[in-house]
Amino acid sequence: MSRPRILVTRxxxxxxxxxxxxxxxxxxxxxxxxxxxxxxxxxxxAHDAVLPTVSDKLxxxxxxxxxxxxxxxxxxxxxxxxxxxxxxxxxxxxxxxTPGVLTDCTADIAMLLLLSVARRGGEGERELRAGxxxxxxxxxxxxxxxxxxxxxxxxxxxIGRAFAQRCHFGFGMDVVFHxxxxxxxxxxxxxxxxxxxxxxxxxxxxxxxxxxxxGGAENRHLMNxxxxxxxxxxxxxxxxxxxxxxxxxxxxxxxxxxxxxxAGLDVYEAEPSVPEKLKTMxxxxxxxxxxxxxEETRTAMGMKVVDNITAFFDxxxxxxxxx
Ligand code: DGY
Numbered sequence: 001m002s003r004p005r006i007l008v009t010r011x012x013x014x015x016x017x018x019x020x021x022x023x024x025x026x027x028x029x030x031x032x033x034x035x036x037x038x039x040x041x042x043x044x045x046a047h048d049a050v051l052p053t054v055s056d057k058l059x060x061x062x063x064x065x066x067x068x069x070x071x072x073x074x075x076x077x078x079x080x081x082x083x084x085x086x087x088x089x090x091x092x093x094x095x096x097x098t099p100g101v102l103t104d105c106t107a108d109i110a111m112l113l114l115l116s117v118a119r120r121g122g123e124g125e126r127e128l129r130a131g132x133x134x135x136x137x138x139x140x141x142x143x144x145x146x147x148x149x150x151x152x153x154x155x156x157x158x159i160g161r162a163f164a165q166r167c168h169f170g171f172g173m174d175v176v177f178h179x180x181x182x183x184x185x186x187x188x189x190x191x192x193x194x195x196x197x198x199x200x201x202x203x204x205x206x207x208x209x210x211x212x213x214x215g216g217a218e219n220r221h222l223m224n225x226x227x228x229x230x231x232x233x234x235x236x237x238x239x240x241x242x243x244x245x246x247x248x249x250x251x252x253x254x255x256x257x258x259x260x261x262x263a264g265l266d267v268y269e270a271e272p273s274v275p276e277k278l279k280t281m282x283x284x285x286x287x288x289x290x291x292x293x294x295e296e297t298r299t300a301m302g303m304k305v306v307d308n309i310t311a312f313f314d315x316x317x318x319x320x321x322x323x
Pocket of ligand 1: 292
């Protein structure tokens with residue numbers, strides 16, 4: 001029997017590509033440049049499985065018509081708001097993701113951003129590399145102590161919890177959170193966290209706000225001008241979730257007006273484009289979507305995709321089915 005024909009839209013860790021080549025008739029995008037809409041449409045027409053990432057936009061229009069050959073989209077990543085899953089489902093296309101394996105590394109990057117903005121790590125590094133450091137002095141690059149401060153978490157899923165654990169047990173912070181559904185207080189206490197009734201309640205008391213909810217239509221611009229205005233004066237924002245959760249124009253205004261003191265960002269509304277204004281702001285730390293970027297995690301993510309599509313083509317239920 002011929003092996004399923006699969007298209008991998010980007011280069012993946014070598015160990016995972018080796019397994020994919022063994023099991024499937026696999027084509028890799030050797031250029032490793034994001035495919036455009038036409039190429040993605042062709043991929044859906046010509047392959048039994050397409051394995052996209054966050055850099056591949058798959059809107060409803062791509063699923064139109066009867067000629068689609070793809071039966072499963074094995075997404076490399078936990079977030080899948082770049083795929084119109086309702087349209088995929090309507091075409092009986094299964095969509096899977098990679099939950100669990102990137103929890104710790106993404107929480108680490110949120111911690112890195114929180115510490116970097118609080119302690120002015122980016123500014124210090126830029127100054128030193130530019131040869132502008134004139135030596136130690138008591139008033140040089142004074143930041144904000146994190147121990148004893150309050151961090152507010154928006155979205156208390158796996159990554160939000162792992163981040164809460166780091167903040168509370170690792171850095172002695174008080175942790176409050178907002179989550180759409182109620183979390184058992186005993187469960188929240190395992191992460192040193194307390195649920196508050198509304199997002200506004202969280203914003204009003206937090207010295208740092210970190211976003212850990214999904215992206216997509218539901219949470220688009222959840223952090224808008226009105227919400228920035230309710231943040232505690234001098235607070236910081238951290239976003240490692242999805243860029244569209246933050247209205248970047250409103251964020252820039254809040255930073256310019258000093259409503260908030262700084263921001264640490266790993267994700268953007270129109271990646272890989274980043275607003276020029278943000279790049280000029282010293283009190284903003286910018287990373288290029290590195291949340292899950294460790295050898296161990298990227299390999300584990302790839303292996304999860306392998307497990308999902310192997311199960312599917314063996315006639316079993318894929319373990320991480322989204323629709
Ligand atoms: C994820 O897994 O959602 C990462 O952000 C990469 O897509």
